[in-house]
Amino acid sequence: xxxxxxxxxxxxxxxxxxxxxxxFDKVSLAFDDKVILRSVSFTLLTGHTKIFLGAxxxxxxxxxxLILGLLRPDGGVIWVNGExxxxxxxxxxxxxxxxxxxxxxxxxxxxxxxxxxNVGYKLYEESDMALDEVRSRVEEVLGFxxxxxxxxxxxxxxSGGQRRRVAIARAMAFKxxxxxYDEPTTGLDPITAxxxxxxxxxxxxxxxxxxxxxxxxxxxxxxxxxxxxxxxGGRVEIVPADARKADEAEFIMLRDGVIAFEGNAAELxxxxxxxxxxxxx
Amino acid sequence: xxxxxxxxxxxxxxxxxxxxxxSVAALRAVFTPPYYRHDxxxxxxxxxxxxxxxxxxxxxxxxxxxxxxxGITLDQFGARSFVGRLISASMIKELGPVLTGLMLAGRIGxxxxxxxxxxxxxxxINALRALGTDPIRKLVVPRLLAGFFMTPVLTVISxxxxxxxxxxxxxxxxxxASSIYWTSIIDGLYMEDAWMGLIKPFFLGFIIVTIGCHVxxxxxxxxxxxxxxxxxxxxxxxxxxxAVDFFLTRLLITLMY
Numbered sequence: 001x002x003x004x005x006x007x008x009x010x011x012x013x014x015x016x017x018x019x020x021x022x023x024f025d026k027v028s029l030a031f032d033d034k035v036i037l038r039s040v041s042f043t044l045l046t047g048h049t050k051i052f053l054g055a056x057x058x059x060x061x062x063x064x065x066l067i068l069g070l071l072r073p074d075g076g077v078i079w080v081n082g083e084x085x086x087x088x089x090x091x092x093x094x095x096x097x098x099x100x101x102x103x104x105x106x107x108x109x110x111x112x113x114x115x116x117x118n119v120g121y122k123l124y125e126e127s128d129m130a131l132d133e134v135r136s137r138v139e140e141v142l143g144f145x146x147x148x149x150x151x152x153x154x155x156x157x158x159s160g161g162q163r164r165r166v167a168i169a170r171a172m173a174f175k176x177x178x179x180x181y182d183e184p185t186t187g188l189d190p191i192t193a194x195x196x197x198x199x200x201x202x203x204x205x206x207x208x209x210x211x212x213x214x215x216x217x218x219x220x221x222x223x224x225x226x227x228x229x230x231x232x233g234g235r236v237e238i239v240p241a242d243a244r245k246a247d248e249a250e251f252i253m254l255r256d257g258v259i260a261f262e263g264n265a266a267e268l269x270x271x272x273x274x275x276x277x278x279x280x281x
Numbered sequence: 282x283x284x285x286x287x288x289x290x291x292x293x294x295x296x297x298x299x300x301x302x303x304s305v306a307a308l309r310a311v312f313t314p315p316y317y318r319h320d321x322x323x324x325x326x327x328x329x330x331x332x333x334x335x336x337x338x339x340x341x342x343x344x345x346x347x348x349x350x351x352g353i354t355l356d357q358f359g360a361r362s363f364v365g366r367l368i369s370a371s372m373i374k375e376l377g378p379v380l381t382g383l384m385l386a387g388r389i390g391x392x393x394x395x396x397x398x399x400x401x402x403x404x405x406i407n408a409l410r411a412l413g414t415d416p417i418r419k420l421v422v423p424r425l426l427a428g429f430f431m432t433p434v435l436t437v438i439s440x441x442x443x444x445x446x447x448x449x450x451x452x453x454x455x456x457x458a459s460s461i462y463w464t465s466i467i468d469g470l471y472m473e474d475a476w477m478g479l480i481k482p483f484f485l486g487f488i489i490v491t492i493g494c495h496v497x498x499x500x501x502x503x504x505x506x507x508x509x510x511x512x513x514x515x516x517x518x519x520x521x522x523x524a525v526d527f528f529l530t531r532l533l534i535t536l537m538y
Contacts, residue, residue: 065407070411094415097412097413100411102411104407104408104411110405110408125317
């Protein structure tokens with residue numbers, strides 16, 4: 001089951017493991033006189049993770065909104081899944097969004113719908129899938145995030161951490177190839193934050209989803225970058241990643257709209273720049 | 282000072298432009314799929330059935346108070362028996378559409394602005410777009426259709442209960458014979474009046490809903506912004522109801538009388 005747009009075999013091969021799936025080339029954006037992003041360039045490879053760090057207002061969430069086409073850049077080029085999105089109309093963007101899942105800050109669940117309707121929203125409203133198939137997919141993804149028993153509740157009856165997990169379930173329900181996380185653990189206690197991190201790791205390593213994580217929670221950023229999910233019999237375990245796997249998660253530090261650092265977890269820890277050291281301390 | 286005035290004018294023009302763009306997009310979406318049928322039915326119920334109580338009460342008491350006041354005035358000319366004629370003409374041509382419009386501006390205009398505004402500030406609108414749904418089709422079109430078609434229905438109901446309220450006062454307070462009242466209602470009513478009373482609510486329904494949707498979807502600044510949007514929606518749509526009623530009446534008089 002996938003409602004994402006079909007790709008030609010050539011494009012599928014071109015966007016296979018290790019090839020660029022999201023590309024920013026000299027992207028700039030300003031709101032009136034305030035510059036948000038200044039000539040930002042980076043590449044996300046298929047199956048890899050980019051972790052954006054930075055202070056509030058550094059432009060981290062803006063990057064996710066640009067990828068989704070919720071905002072348009074003033075300059076530069078953005079490629080997502082082999083398509084140039086910075087020039088697309090809203091109708092064309094709907095097709096690209098078929099392969100993008102987004103977990104918003106605070107979840108952004110629909111208050112008027114139940115957990116099941118939220119999770120299956122795209123399948124109910126934007127696909128021709130039979131209702132019983134949608135229901136079984138909803139049960140499957142809610143089981144994946146450990147919320148199977150809350151399927152018929154209203155979002156207002158859930159805790160903050162549960163709402164974020166429902167938001168993850170909603171973003172993954174239609175099996176997108178790319179998942180975007182906007183501060184998914186902010187404001188949560190460390191144990192709940194760990195459970196969210198585990199979902200991100202599981203989706204990346206078991207479902208082969210390329211992901212971009214925006215956060216200023218260093219603990220969660222390093223946890224996602226340095227751990228991996230493996231199946232052990234019928235169980236899924238989160239274990240420390242080997243060096244090759246850890247290299248697939250790359251950090252980008254944004255400062256005043258420009259990239260102040262780009263590298264893996266070990267390189268970030270070893271950075272000598274005073275701003276980075278202050279941020280990491 | 283001049284700068285502030287020019288900024289205000291510029292801001293006002295941008296608002297009007299954004300309103301027109303949204304309304305045109307909504308009208309285009311009305312005639313092209315996809316449609317969210319469940320939401321359309323839900324909005325017909327919320328706007329139509331949900332507004333029934335307020336429209337019934339407003340219509341009834343307006344008709345009753347109209348009978349009381351016109352009764353006193355008509356007495357001065359010995360023409361109390363014409364009370365029905367005045368009530369039918371006033372209710373059907375003017376008071377029914379305008380008062381129903383004002384009630385709906387207060388009830389559904391504020392409700393739409395608050396609901397959509399809350400969705401904007403909690404990122405639910407962006408979540409809809411991210412999930413591949415056009416908010417205009419999903420949120421604006423069902424409300425637009427419901428407002429457009431239910432406002433005339435509610436107006437007719439308001440006219441009916443207004444005339445009934447007038448009948449109660451005419452018969453039990455002014456001691457006008459029931460048959461004289463009803464004959465007077467029919468005698469005082471012309472086809473042009475009925476058309477005018479029926480055409481205006483379509484436009485008023487459109488205006489109330491589109492203003493509520495535009496103001497709600499432009500909400501900024503958290504819960505305070507939602508409150509501001511709600512107030513603005515009620516003020517703007519109430520003023521628009523009165524203004525549009527004036528211009529429509531002028532136009533319809535030119536075209537029909």
